[in-house]
Amino acid sequence: MVKTMLERRIPDYTLEQPFYNNPELFRIDMEEIFGKEWIFAGMTCELPKKGSFFTLEIGNNPILIVRDNKNEISAFHNVCRHRGSKICLASKGKSPKLVCPYHQWAYDLDGSLVYASDMGDDFDRTQFNLHPVQCKSAGGYIFVCLSDNPPPIQEFLDDLNHYLEPFDMDNTKIAVQSEIIEKANWKLVVENNRECYHCEGSHPELLASLLEWDDNNDPRSTPEFKALVAEKQALWDGIDIPYLFTGTYNNRSRIVRTPLKAGTHSMTLDGQVASKKLLGRVPIPDLGALRILHLPNSWNHGMSDNLIAFQIIPVSPQETRVVTRWLVHKDAVEGVDYDPENLSAVWTATNAQDRSLAENNQRGVNSVAYRPGPYSKTFEFGVINFVNWYCERLKENLG
Template identity: 35%
Template sequence: MAAAADGISYSRTVRDHIERGIGIPRELYLSQELFAEEMTGIFGRSWLYAGHESQLTGPGQYLTVECGTESAIVARGRDGRLTAFSNVCRHRGARLVDPGCGTKRRFVCPYHQWTYRLDGTLQGAPRMPDSFDPARHPLPTAHVEVWHGLVFVHLGEAAPEPIADLLGTGEELMAAFGIADTKVAHTISYQVEANWKLVWENAQECYHCNVNHPELIKTFDVAGLNATGRLETKTTPSLDPRVVHGRFPLRPGAVSLTLDGRYASRKPLGAFGAGLAPYTASIHLKPTFALVGCPDYAVVLSERPVSVDRTEVRMSWLVHDDAVDGTDYDLDILVKVWNETNQQDWALCERAQLGVRSRSYVPGPLSADETAVVDFYRAYADLLEAEDL
């Protein structure tokens, strides 16, 4: 995708600003035209986190995936297979189901009751002529894959790179958390009044952490980030600029990212239940997904643009699938650190959005603690230029 702005491609502008060691121009956060290109060229060709497999155990269980103007349904069929398909009726385009999750025997469009099976094929439509063949009007399908129990959907037409290949370099680090054997304890959806790139940039750096995240820095060792400001990566480095993984350094004595550094859940995850020495780690798939694992719980963060100046960020807290709320963990304690940190981050992103709207904004030099922001700019420029993601 080569998006043109005044004859200069956005990606070339981004690379020029990387070269000069400064942030990207304000137009990139404000342009409606660029946003439309990003939605098709980047988000329309990226794996989107849909939910955890534990939310789709039985036939008819489904959840929706929203991204800008797009919406898809992932459903478990009677044959046990997961299928993803468009949430847009083949008749006159009504959304079939509201955002969220649930269980259906079939999907009946609320408008004129066209009825679809759990795999998105059309079963029937009322009062249509004899010549009408339901088999010719299935819902368009999307790609769906599962990585360690995490369900991803891809809305592109071409067959995408398997999610396991994409995240594979983080396998060694992340497998210990046994994410497939967890369940969703809680999910919060945040509406952030900021362009999605400001939200993602914020997640890349901890230049802002010491002052803004009093709860997080009780256990997260900001100084323990390596000298380049990136997460320390001890596993195979990722060759794909969209993928980042590394250990999350903890302060001495802390074993989990909680207010007091102790476990929030008594049921350890995966290999930690078998005596593996505790560590915390994360993996990011830019620009849609991040997973942070602690020995006792994990969080999944997914980011979806809603409009050029609004982003939905959803966080789900995962605990061992045997853990019982109120017995093994206290939900308030479990969600405290990340919920506080998230709200602090979104306020900062909204503050930045207000600033970049001003004509007086001139991007400033980036610090050594913002190397991962530059990595994000580089990955973003690659995505803008990619023809065949």
């Protein structure tokens, strides 16, 4: 059924209804997309010390990400090799050992089994280490892949390191974190993010600082925008801030530095910086925004003073968890350098607005009247790119 729908889909149109609400197709998405692609898991600053860990669930797969005694970040299936219980039950923490709460089997931070009582003299602990998960870090970001044969990602990671070097993301902290459940299929959540066709009628707070486009080749870009880009690029050159886009990553990922609206420095209600202490080696408040996309589950905005990292995790055919992290310099002091409410106000409002849009979209898609409709090639090319990427990866991963 899936292959047939992929073969007959109309280019530049929305997908057929089952892609957005069918339980079997959701299972396939979790196995063939979230089970085989690189997934944004979290930030390196969430693991500040040896023994620090956090957990994540990708479908039915509980994952554990930990900083080990060699100061390296690794990931494991959060499943005890004894009888399969989850080991780390907390969302995050710090521990010298990973101890299963069921029968107290204990694992070192490298995943090796170091203690299992009363298993007999012939028991070989080395055969029961935690199952590893592919894990890579770059630019302060952590990615995991459940497949033993993950797709290439190194070019994107190299560019992440390059673009994010001025921010020194390893030395940031999460100042605010929010989590909401959108009652919509994960693809509808991503589609909504990949266009600003809806922004003027839905996001007044966001448009106080955000320019709807970020590319001189965008057919909507104006002479004023192109002049602003030239002005900011000259400024960035003068302070050694990278901005030249060099990679395409086959529609999966995108990195671009773009100006914010003239006179604004950050995504706040008044457009001014939310944190007085700027990130890393950033010398001025006016860096515009570094936009980072990584499919299937993350988009990001990095300013001089803070970086906002968005993460989606599918929950069910019509539910998606959206996690938003606002990161500031690790030495920024709450109440002195930044106010959490001011820092998060714009995107708290925008997330609520997007949730309403996605949920209304889902309700309409569920109707017997729904049929695939055309995307605007002018305003929704980002959605077209996403849907093309999704269909190509699904077809290839299904074999």
